[in-house]
Amino acid sequence: MISVSTDTKFVHLAWQKDEKLLEKVKYTMGSDPTGYLSRMFGVYDEATGLALRGSFIISPEGKLFNSEVNFYNLGRNIEELLRKLEANTYLGIHGDEACPVGWKKEGDKTLKPSAKMVGKVYEALNK
Amino acid sequence: MGEHCCGLSVGESVPDFKMETYEPSKGDFGEVSLQALRDQKKWTVLFFYPADFTFV
Numbered sequence: 001m002i003s004v005s006t007d008t009k010f011v012h013l014a015w016q017k018d019e020k021l022l023e024k025v026k027y028t029m030g031s032d033p034t035g036y037l038s039r040m041f042g043v044y045d046e047a048t049g050l051a052l053r054g055s056f057i058i059s060p061e062g063k064l065f066n067s068e069v070n071f072y073n074l075g076r077n078i079e080e081l082l083r084k085l086e087a088n089t090y091l092g093i094h095g096d097e098a099c100p101v102g103w104k105k106e107g108d109k110t111l112k113p114s115a116k117m118v119g120k121v122y123e124a125l126n127k
Numbered sequence: 128m129g130e131h132c133c134g135l136s137v138g139e140s141v142p143d144f145k146m147e148t149y150e151p152s153k154g155d156f157g158e159v160s161l162q163a164l165r166d167q168k169k170w171t172v173l174f175f176y177p178a179d180f181t182f183v
Binding site: 014025043053063067 | 134135136137138139140141142143144146147148149150151152156157159161164165168169170171172173174175176177178179180
């Protein structure tokens with residue numbers, strides 16, 4: 001987990017030390033002052049030089065699995081981000097399965113897509 | 128502008144990147160690269176936000 005803004009690492013340090021809410025922060029705070037990374041992910045706002053609220057999940061193979069971008073005034077649902085991360089991690093191990101609507105955590109019902117299941121998803125989910 | 132002028136899409140490979148960091152757990156500066164995270168077989172979450180010292 002890496003947070004990224006266009007602030008420098010020096011500002012990250014000052015903010016983390018100053019703001020009581022961030023006292024317990026352990027994650028890495030990345031600095032993207034040129035906007036290079038923000039542009040790569042399409043969240044750079046050229047008008048302000050700031051990054052929009054984007055969350056991206058990248059697999060150990062370097063593939064982009066999820067992307068979500070909010071405009072300025074809407075905060076994210078961290079639980080949803082963690083849910084997606086857990087689902088991706090699970091699917092990374094169980095590649096032949098799928099996490100259906102409402103899947104929350106390991107142990108919840110998954111699907112194994114197959115010809116037999118076409119049109120029978122209800123039955124598969126409720127057996 | 129590079130080839131990814133408009134943002135990566137889901138399913139695409141993310142080009143290697145490197146950036147300077149502040150590591151609150153160590154109280155020190157550092158550096159992170161996608162390659163290093165991949166070498167550790169880690170999933171990576173990038174969490175962009177507009178600016179330090181703001182509110183949402």
